[in-house]
Amino acid sequence: MRITFSQIIIMLVFTGISFANTSKGQGLLDKRVDYNIQNTSLTNAIQQLEKVTNLKFVYRKNLVENEFGLSIDAKQEKLGAVLSKLLTPRGITFDIIGDQIVLAKAVTAAKQPDAANTDEPENASLAVTKTITGKVTDDHDQPLPGVSVSIKGTTMGTQTDANGKYTLNIPDNEIEKAILIFSFIGFNSxxxxxxxRSVINVRLVASQSSLNEVIVIGYGSQRKGDVTSSVATVKAENFVKGPVLDAGQLLQGKVAGLSVSAPSGDPTSGSVILLRGNTTLLGANSDPLVLVDGVPGSLKTVVPEDIETIDVLKDGSAAAIYGVRGTNGVIIVTTKRASSNFTNAVDYSGYVSTQTLAREPKLFTAADYRAQIAAGTRDKSYDLGSSTDWLKAISNNLPITTVHTLTLRGGNSKTNYLASVNYRSLNGIFQKSDxxxxxxxxxxxxxxxxxxxxxxxGLLQQDNAFTQTQDGGSFNGYTYRQAILQNPTAPIKNADGTYFEQPSIFNYQNPVSMIYNSDGKTSNTTSKYNSTITLTPFDGLKLSALGSYTRFNQTAGYSENKQNISNIRDHLNGYPGVGSTQSIDRLLELTAEYKKTMGDHSFSVLGGYSYQDNDTFSFFEQNHDFPTDIFSYNNIGLGRAAANGLGVESSSRSETNLISFFGRATYNYKDRYLLLASVRREAASQLYGAKEPWGTFPAIQVGWRITKESFMKGQHVFDDLKLRAGYGVTGNQPAQGFLGVGLLGYGNYVLSNGQWVQTLGPSQNPNPNLRWEEKHETDLGLDYSLLKGMITGSVDLYNRKIEGLLYDYAVPSPPNLYPSTRANVGTMQNKGIEFLLNITPIRKADFQWTTSFNFSTNSNKLISLSNETYQTTxxxxxxxxxxxxxxxxTNIVTVGKNIGDFYGFKVTGVSADGQWIYEDRNGNSVAYKDFTHSFEDKKVLGNGLPKYYAGWNNSIRYKDWDFGVTMRGAFGYQILNFQRMYYENTSVQYYNRLKSANDKVFGTAVLNKTMPLEFNSYYIENGDFWKIDNINLGYTFNSLKSKYIHAPRVYVSTLNTFVITGYKGIDPEVSRSGLDPGNDNRDKYPTTRTFTLGLSANF
Structure with missing residues (x-):
């Protein structure tokens, strides 16, 4: 904020009033604040402090120019102390007048007071001065210009000149006891x-401010410089911008080794996350554990705008403290929390966006269809006289999405609060998807x-609702399939207004009718209560108790009316279903931590207890044969089918629990040698009946800060160089319960003594030797910082071995009750390299550019699947x-081979008349009519898991403008193009198809219409891609002078902007999780490209 002439007059008039209000000003200075800035300019630092305090700063513009690279991390510090840290080293004084903080240049002793001025007795001591001179250099003996030299406890100071020299005049009576403060951005003060003394020369050492950043780890936090495991942190300012599907998408391209894909454009879908490869065959899912403010949660339910930071614990030694839930990594979400801001403030952020298909499939038009009829390739009876773009008929034209977030914060040093409300209205590219x-x-x-x-x-209340379709989402993928296959000469409706249908054609129905002759809604309500009590009885000891209670309720209903083709074709006469799910999660965690520093030695010890349980109940009912459509799914008992025993009813209930004891110890010697060890002992109900339901999960980490060694003192390249190594064991929690005991299940009905009796028989053999799947992971890493923090990054090499993989093995029956037994036998391996490079090429007051590049590799292999007791056939x-x-x-998993292999028939060409030529089991090319199509003829056709991932992020700030670009890619993998395999269809002449069906196969001939649909290598494509994913451009109105609004920012952004790829499908970003990665669903909701206009402001 610039100081004006009128403001100067006002300040002079109210100077007396300001003295009267000294106590009030001191009270403000005593208020505690949370304040964090990293590598920013003084102008931005002041703007951030204005946001935190809701006070206005008044100053001349030239007072804060050419100051950049500032870093301060203050937690619950007094405002006065924060202001002193920020301003005093820069020779700037501050004073509180009303609700404004006035900044001014400190008066130095070099200027002698006017001897005739007797109205300023406080300056009398300056009449006699002594001069101190000197030179300030860096640790390479190079002069440092612009260094602030000030006298502690006073406002007197100066700066070094271009040669690093300074001259400072000090009152004669202060020269003995004065303390000089030397400070410069990027260096330790x-x-x-x-x-x-009259001459004082100083050498300043480059600061390690980034090492003091706080990283969230399991059950606590560590200084970044002390972290000895592979942990990545992404802050809110670096998130992907725009209408993301869930919080996981915020991390796309940001973390090495973390694959985040969004293979669907359905507004109810979410991101698919895979960290360092697959870890199981069938024992559990591959999703990382997600903790939201320390409580297990979901990336789909946490509001992206509420998040402050996301920390990713990547290696086993970091995740081992979470035991059986940590095998797939841990994502720790920290939301914006209450802090001791002393005045009420309101923050608003919102945006509106629209979207288009990322790539529209190229289908034959009605004119093309009629031309094919004229050419004799389709029957002339197929022309139904209309011209319909079926994909357009089911689509919204530029659908609008809006998101609004309002946050209130305030309080005082004793009680403070944060309250936020968020409304998200997402509308998909297809009609009724929301x-x-x-x-x-x-x-x-x-x-x-x-x-x-x-x-x-803490309290969270969330209500969610969307239009439900038959497959449970907001859009039925089968509708998309029908839009592709529909005859483009067919009308949407008949002359009487009813939808045009052709029920005699198998698996063929009007997609617009599917949307509007059905009705459905899903409503989800989540209520979450959590409380933490922290007691610090004396310095170093912290006792904490965390309790959480989460209730989830879902109600869902779906109905197909009498005009739906399911009723026309199958005579169901109305077909609704309703269901509900209720789930309660409870968590209690008790921890005690003690930290102590004694000279060069620092250590901490933590111990804890955790108990978590879940109770879930589900119900579903379906009926048909209704007298009317009026009630939709809201009067399920009205249908006559249930009364005749033809309805469907089901219900289920499950209860699970998890009990744990854990501990951790850390040791730090001279910030040079670092050690961390942890262990968790845990049991869960899923292994009920097993001999050993408990598992023990240890970890150890060591670190060596090489730059602290004496032999590194003479080098001038590395600011920090830390070698670290870690080993950790984690478990994999099965989704199914009662795995260790034998189970009975009900089967079909049989007639006995004239009555129908339901059979009861074995459904699972007991296996008391079942245990946890265990991942043993070794990680070797190097963290580095060069050239005063201009270049930073890390390198990690990891090797994961997952032992005791659960798999179902065939066993003789009898003596066993059931023909298969689930056992821990298999072994899987993941290994790879991760590389991170951050560079700040330009760091000036008005211009800053930071760029970050990450690269990772992964090899995922099945090592074994048999042992002496259990063998596969x-x-x-x-x-x-x-x-x-x-x-x-589509895929095969082979011992000794990589996960994700495609397995099918290999095409070597086509004949002149367009028939496939295949390679047989002996490697010979065989004509289609002679090919046996046997399993032995199948071959590995590619692999659906990328070998390499890369991300490149750029952030540029010029004055009040900011610009960011996120790019990412995946390489070394293949995709099975389901859309081409099915929708280039030449065998069903009535269906429409992709225009690529007319392409000559390998440049030889168009595929013959006698060829049936087949899965072969022709539809396996190179999946490599490079995306310009997220582009955002913003402008902050820092010069806006308003009492009620501060620094509003407007921005525009695009998401999924542009892709470079050879893949012919809609989007090469397909699912990479599970054992069949790389399959591009033919019924998928196509991905979209979004355009966003947003606004944020502080009040």
Whole structure:
């Protein structure tokens, strides 16, 4: 904020009033604040402080120019102390007048007071001065211009000149006891007693401010410089911008080794996350554990705008503290929390966006269809006289999405709060696909007993609703399939207004009718209460108790009316279903931590107990044969089918629990040698009946800061160089319960003594030797910082071995009750390299550019699947599926080979008349009519898991403008193009198809219409891609002078902007999780490209 002439007059007039209000000003200076800035300019630092304090700063513009690279991390510090840290080293004084903080240049002793001025007795001591001179250099003996030299406790100071020299005049009576403060951005400040000296030369050492950043780890936090495991942190300012599907998408391209894909454009879908490869065959899912403010949660339910930071614990030694839930990594989400800001403030952020298909499939038009009829390739009876773009008929034209977030924060040093509300209205590219969520959140802190006791209370209420379709999402993928296949000469409606249908054609129906002759809605309500009590009875000891209670309720209903083709074709006469799910999660965690520093030695010890349980109940009912459509799914008992025993009813209930004891110890010697060890002992109900339901999960980490060694003192390249190594064991929690005991299940009905009796028989053999799947992971890493923090980054090499993989083995029956037994036998391996490079090529007051590049590799292999007790009948198993009408598997998992291999028939060419030529089991090319199509003829056709991932992020700030670009890519993998395999269809002449069906196969001939649909290598494509994913451009109105609004920012952004790829499908970003990665769903909701206009402001 610039100081004006009128403001100067006002300040002079009210100077007397300001003296009268000294106590009020001092009260403001005593208020505690949370304040964090990293590598920013003084102008931005002041603007951030204005946001935190809700006070206005008044100053001349030239007072804060050419100051950049500032870093301060203050937690619950007094405002006065923060202001002193920020301003005093720069020779700037501050004073509080009303609700403004006035900044001015400090008066130095070099200027003698006017001897005739007797109205300023405080300056009398300056009449006699002594001069101190000197030179300030860096640790390479190079002069440092612009270094602030000030006298501690006063406002007197100066700066070094271009040669690093300074001259400072000090009152004669202060020269002995004065303490000089030397400070410069990017260097550690030094305090040196003057001691009566007239010459003081100083060498400043480059600061390690980034090492003091706080990183969230399991059950606590560590200084970044002390972290000895592979942990990545992404702050809110670096998140992907725009209408993301969930919080996981914020991390796309940001973390090495973390694959985040969004393979669907459905507004109810979410991101698919895979960290360092697959870790299981069938024992559990591959999703990382997600903790939201320390409580297990979901990336789909946390509001992206509420998040402050996301920390990713990547290696086993970091995740081992979470035991059986940590095998797939841990994502720790920290939301914006209450802090001791002393005045109320309101923050608003919102945006509106629209979207288009990322790539529209190229289909034959009605004119093309009629031309094919004229050419004799389709029957002339197929022309139905209309011209319909079926994909357009089911689409919205530029659908609008809006998101609004309002946050209130305030309080004082004893009690403070944060309350936020968020409304998200997402509308998809297809009609009636939507997702609406309203979230309200409150976070309150209260301090007692001289701040020794802290009580935190949090409340989240979230209501979500979307239009439900037959497959449970907001859009039925089968509708997309029908839009592709529909005859483009067919009308949407008949002359009487009813929808045009052709029920005699199998698996063929009007997609617009599917949307509007059905009705459905899903409503989800989440209520979450959590509280933390923290007691610090004396310095170093912290006792904490965390309690959380989460209730989730879902109600869903779906109905197909009498005009739906399911009723026309199958005579169901109305077909609704309703269901509900209720789930309660409870968590209690108790921890005690003690930290102590004694000279060069620092250590900490933590111990804890955790108990978590879940109770879930589900119900579903379906009926048909209704007298009317009026009630939709809201009067399920009206249908006559249930009364005749033809309805469907089901219900289920499950209860699970998890109990744990854990501990951790850390040791730090001279910030040079670092050690961390942890262990968790844990049991869960899923292994009920097993001999050993408990698992033990240890970890150890060591670190060596090489730059602290004496032999590194003479080098001038590395600011920090830390070698670290870690080993950790984690478990994999199965989704299914009662795995260790034998189970009975009900089967079909049989006629016995004239009555139908339901059979009861074995459904699972007991296996008391079942245990946890265990991942043993070794990680070797190097963290580095060069050239005063201009270049930073890390390198990691990891090797994961997952032992005791659960798999179902065939066993003789009898003596066993059931023909298969689940056992821990298999072994899988993941290994790879991760590389991170951050560079700040330009760092000036008005211009800053930071760029970050990450790269990772992954190799995922099945090592073994048999032991002496349990053996498989072959060294492989098949997985994945094409669906009807091809009906075959797509992938194979083979012992000794990589996960994700495609397995099918290899095409070597086509004949002149357009028939496939295949390679048989002996490597010979065989004509289609002679090919046996046997399993032995199948071959590995590629692999659906990328070998390499890369991300490149750029952030540029010029004055009030900011610009960011996120790019990412995946390489070394293949995709099975389901859309081409099915929609280039030449065998069903009535269906429409992709224009690529007319392409000559390998440049030889168009595929013959006699060729049936088949899965073969022709549809396996190179999946490599490079995306310009997220582009955002913003402008902040820093010069806006308003009492009520501060620094509003407007921005525009695009998401999924542009892709470079050879893949012919809609988007090469397909699912990479599970054992059948790389399959591009033919019924997928296409991905979209979004355009956003946003606004944020502080009030």
């Amino acid at each position: 030094q305090e040196i007693p003057a001691g009566g 997702n609406r969520t309203f979230s309200g959140r409150v976070d309150i802190n209260h301090y007692m007993f001289d701040d020794k006791l802290k009580i935190n209370f 072959s060294n492989y198993f098949t997985t994945g599926g094409t669906g009807e009408p091809i009906q075959t598997f």
